[in-house]
């Protein structure tokens with residue numbers, strides 16, 4: 001398997017030249033666009049990797065999966081989906097437009113910025129620091145990595161320039177979707193996006209989801225099967241923003257991308273995959289990471305559809 005992964009990485013390296021690293025969060029523009037890595041973690045506890053699989057990156061929107069799990073655990077699905085819908089979108093990940101015009105008047109899904117700010121606001125904790133501590137603790141558990149932490153330079157950069165996210169959050173406060181202190185909710189959101197991880201960490205999160213909520217390395221159940229099922233379904237239909245349909249056709253598994261260049265994949269009953277390549281396509285998905293996933297999906301017949 002390592003050999004296969006190495007071949008796939010080498011075959012797709014040229015794609016890194018065709019994308020651009022995110023610059024709208026200034027700190028992300030420092031990423032090396034040539035990086036490309038993959039890690040696979042099977043539900044039988046085997047780990048494989050190739051390329052730049054030990055390079056840390058900020059998980060960005062991949063954190064939306066983690067926030068959704070905690071929001072569901074803390075509130076149940078009725079409350080969560082009363083505040084954020086479960087429908088795919090053809091708009092960009094940070095779109096404002098449908099928030100006001102759509103009926104029902106709530107974000108389309110938890111995988112775009114507006115929806116994720118809502119799920120972050122639903123995580124229990126007496127203040128923002130307690131919420132982010134819970135998010136970090138949970139992330140360390142599902143990656144089996146006690147060193148997972150926030151990249152504070154990226155966090156500061158996001159906080160200073162996150163005007164669009166601020167606009168989304170204040171609008172949602174005005175219509176009663178967000179309760180509590182908006183700045184505190186945003187602070188949690190900026191921090192969760194700035195959590196750093198490697199492909200290997202991401203692959204383990206995928207493996208836990210692939211394994212219906214049980215950590216493959218110690219048999220511990222961290223989320224109920226039903227929560228894992230909801231999260232994978234939302235990833236499949238909404239995880240790549242306005243490219244989710246194409247991802248389902250070409251790769252055919254639940255996935256979630258982030259503008260840091262990571263993509264988290266859960267192949268039900270088989271494996272988790274983490275890929276990383278910070279050069280992005282026009283929709284904010286890792287351009288070479290996507291190609292790597294297309295190849296591995298074909299090679300290992302991963303599509304669930």
Ligand SMILES: NC(=O)CC[C@H](N)C(=O)O
Pocket residue numbers: 059060061062093094113158165193257258259260284
């Ligand atoms: N697509 C993403 O990864 C977006 C996350 C990023 N922190 C933002 O809010 O814009």
